[in-house]
Amino acid sequence: MGSDGGHCSFVLLAEFDILAGAQLKYQFPQPLGVDESVLAMSMLPDGAETQLDDWTIFFLNQTAFNTISPVLALDTPDVKTTTLMGEASPSAPDKPDLLCVLNLVRTKHDPTLDRGAKVLALAICTRHPFIQIFKPVLLMALDDYFSDPSQDCLARLFDAVNSMDLSAAPILTRNEKIVMRSSERKDIFTEKFAHVAQPLHGWNSGKNLLQHRSNPSGESFSSFEEGILMRNKDKEEASVAIQQPTAQSSPSEASFSLGGSAVWVGEESGLEMGSNEGENDSVLSFVGTTVNAPSRRRRSTDGSSGSSQAHMARPLTAHTPSYQPNMAKDTHFYHTTVAYKDHQLPIKMPLATFPEEVGDYSLITLIKAFSVQTLVSGPFHPHLHTNGPQTHPIIILFNALVTGKRIIFLGHKKPAGEVSSFVLSACALGSGCGAVLRGFIERSFPYANLNNRDEWEAVPAYIAGVTNPIFKSSPTWDLLLDISTGSVTVARDIHITYPVSAGMPLGVPNIVRSATFSTESSLGSEEDIVRAGNVKDGAKSDFVVKADNNADNLFIEDIKSAIEYHYGESLVRVRFTEYVLRFVRIASRYEEDMTGSTKFGYPSTPFDSRLPNPRLGSGMLFNDETAGRKELAANAHRIDAWRKTNSYEYICADFRNAQLMDAIQGFDVAHQLFRLRNARSLSEAEVQVIIRALAENVKTYDQVIELLAYLMPFGGGLMHIAFCLFHQKESVRDATVDLFNQLRAFPVGVLFLQTLNHFQRYAYVRQAHAREKRYAAEHQYQQQAPQQQPFYAPSSFNRTYSTDRMVTPTSNGGF
Incomplete structure (x- = not known):
């Protein structure tokens, strides 16, 4: 640029x-x-x-x-x-x-x-x-x-x-944007700003430690533990690099040794990247030092707090943003200027913006304006009311967006800019903040008026913002949201415009009808749906949906609680991204069950260990199939309507492109992470295959970023993968260490590793060092072996050694 x-x-x-x-x-x-x-x-x-x-x-x-x-x-x-x-x-x-x-x-x-x-x-x-x-x-x-x-x-x-210069602005991929926006760390992707950094006076800039690397390296990231005391002999031991098959040195003994005392692990608030060329520098990098407390005392868990145990942390070096004028304090933005006449106007450009996110919108403002269910009027429609009378207005808005309804935001006596902001917020909501779906901005009219009414009303599924109350009596909208009163009105003839068949689409009865389409179902009985389709003009619908699908309501309650506790806009956006992602995966499963295949997702298959090379599972699977069938039934009508929109065509094209362009190929990453996080029972064989597949396919920078894009920090991040460090099988533990070593090769991976709890961090460091010592011993033995005479044991003395310690993967990630 x-x-x-x-x-x-x-x-x-x-x-x-x-x-x-x-x-x-x-x-x-x-x-x-x-x-x-x-x-x-x-x-x-x-x-x-x-x-x-x-x-x-x-x-x-x-x-x-x-x-x-x-x-x-x-x-x-x-x-x-x-x-x-x-x-x-x-x-x-x-x-x-x-x-x-x-x-x-x-x-x-x-x-x-x-x-x-x-x-x-x-x-x-x-x-x-x-x-x-x-x-x-x-x-x-x-x-x-x-x-x-x-x-x-x-x-x-x-x-x-x-003339505004954005040539030095980092260019982020889709996955990098998702990782950045889901992290609140202000130093995320610091290395992207390396080419604009200016060195401090006296700093040896011959080697830029912040330079973005696309290949793993053991430099300066040998440890991410904060508050670890090291003695001189520990530094000497750490300076000896031992070649490993992982091409990344494990944390050394100094990473978890206190010279006889137990390890203390502190809170990490930043990443320090120092040089190993100084007089007193260590090969290891401290983590957790901040600008405000550059000399925080170290603590020990052995009860000894004498002055001999108090060491001072190294000050921040290349990580300090104060000497990088273009980096500023928050890497979520790129700071530049616009020279207008004699003024240098500061510009703060966000780096994680998607095309479906236009302007400075606010989902919190949108949710606060339409949060009262009693202000919803009009007939019930299965495309909109996925939970009947209990459907929240925001969910009604989302359903209207994805099913291609004509939507108007009315702001009588309100500034046109305020009305425009609501339209842009709605587009971001429907698209998952631009990260999942698209096709909303192209049919949005943030400010629409009577002068061009015929033109924009002719656009199918338009999303318009108006200030003239005359539009309230217009027959051309399906959903009207009044931002002045917070009321939501469904068009009374919506059943005529969008008729609903008496039964479910072809193929669904085999899945859900026997279990869910009854008087206890989440969508009501078939008689209820028939009555809903026969609503006369001006009559109130008799369509009543039982409050059985509570997933949407629980999600909205979580969002409302987050807003009440003053969580920021970024968290709300990430949560809606996750919500839309789940909707897409459920829709993929619905399409597969209805037609036999899906165009925008992996087929839903469970893990199969009966094959010579065990096959990983994929697609959307439910822990409870009965509950899963009810959820499919609750979403069936809005999914069927969504499949007729441009948004559906776009995501099918996006999935085809992802199959060709994704860095991790060959298996459904989201499915594996879902299994590790939510599965009620997980066999040893499946855990082993999942972890080994991740370790073998997450090595390059792009692969690391793609994996981290699936790991929302508020959902635990790497925590559920780190539980494999405590697995009873040594091969699973070794594969987890391999994976974490590969993540640790990149600064963004270090930041994610810092979010692990104390026990998981210590388990990783301890196991990595133990395995390093084992490799060192084996390496030494191999060097001495040629000097010894070969020993030919009789066949009766042959032993069968367990291969549990060293697992040889197959070409497709199996065992």
Whole structure:
């Protein structure tokens, strides 16, 4: 991404004329080829004169009425904007990329004018989804235009935004984005900023320890234990590197030896990466030292707390962000500046943004606004009410999003920017915060008005934000959410628009009908569904769903509790990502059971140990098949409706691409982690095959990142894998040590290992060192063996040794 990356494609300025109404005054650097009245009305929302400042967002290249003319678009090969942050373009090859328009409306009161005020709107068009970073420069540019109303102001804004240098911004893959956003550590992916770091005075920068590495290395990451006291002889022992088959040195004895005292493991709050070239430097890296407490005393668990046991921690070196001006304090963002006139405006660009996340939205605000179930009105519909009257409004909204319903957010007497924010939040909610599904932004209209009503209402499954209450009586929406009152209204004729068959789709009765479609089922009896489908216009539906599918309600209660306890927006977003991921896996199982195969997931097969090479399980399996069948039945209608939307087509294409591009190939990683975490009973053979498969297929940096992307920190992270360190079979323990050694080769793996509890960390260090000593002994024996005379024992003395210690894997990860 170069400094001339085309961050801004166009700059627009609109003005309200007392006689002619909203007028588009300037288009820079050239006309867009879109109806000027459409652009002007989108930039000057209804009631703009009542707000001093207002922000609105809308999109171009969505439909025919707002598509930029190809002849006039700035998409020549020499200036075409690059795809952002490592994301593949979600659009079809013949479909133009969406342009996000950030619009600032300002009302300047002037008693000398006819209406007593002047209303102007200034907008920039960009392909970047994080359009909120341009707000500071847009504010200054509009002030500049008020003082000097000329097209030169637009040219200065255009040049200033396009001169913003993002060439040093780290480019993250999808998995790296997921890992970053699920971690609250402010030093995550510090190594990505190595190329912009400036060394301290006197620092030997001949070897950059923060340089991003794609191959395992034992340097500087031999230990992640904090508070470990080392004596001089321990340092000497640690300096001897012993070659292992894992190509990564295990933690040395100094990692867990206190010279006779027990190990003390402290709290890790940061990662220290030091040099081993100093006079008193150690090969090992301390972990847990912070800037505020660089000389924290070490403690011991043996009861001796004398001064002889108190050692000082080394200060932070390459990890310290203070000497890296472009890194700042939080690696979730890239800090740069925009030079506008004589000002250097600071820009804080988020690095983990997906294309389906536009602007600075807030899921917490959305949940708080629509959290009262009693404010839901209208008939019940199986596509929306997956839990009947107990279905939470947010779940109704999610169901409407994924099943392709027409949704309107109404904000009467509310700023258009506030309404736009709710629409963008809804798009993020339906897509799993951009990490799972897509296709919502392309049919969203954050601010819609009467002027182009016919065009955006013609878009199937539109998601629109309006301020005019006249839309409340419109017959073209299926779900209306009033942000002023928090009420949710389902269209009374929704059963006519989306009829529901009396029975389940073909294939499902063999799975769920006998167990779940009864008076105790989660979706009610078939008679209830028939009555729901025969609702007359204006009549209230008799469709009643029993409160049997409580998974959605439990999830919402968890979210509400997290908000009440003041957890941040990042946690709520990660939880919704997990929720949408689970919905997709359940939908994959439903499609497989209904049609015999699935297009966007692995087939659901259990672990099979009867084969010569045991086969790992895959797909969505339930611990309790009866409960699983009920959950499938509860989700059947919304899944069936979702399979008819563009979002379904997108995820099928994404899964096909993932099968070719994923770093870990050959087995379903999510299934294996689910088994380790949730299985009620797990055979020794299955544990052994799972751990060995992970150890053999998670070695490169991309493979490590892909594995960590499945391990949400709030769900325990590596904890459930670390339980295998205590398995009774030595081969399982050895494979777990191999896996952790490979994770420890990369800084991000070290951060995840730090989240293990004290017992798991100590077990890993102890077992790794014990195995290292065993390898050393075997290596020494092999060196001495040629000097001895070979001994030929009689066949009667032959022994059969157990191979439990050293397991030889097969080509497909089995044993």
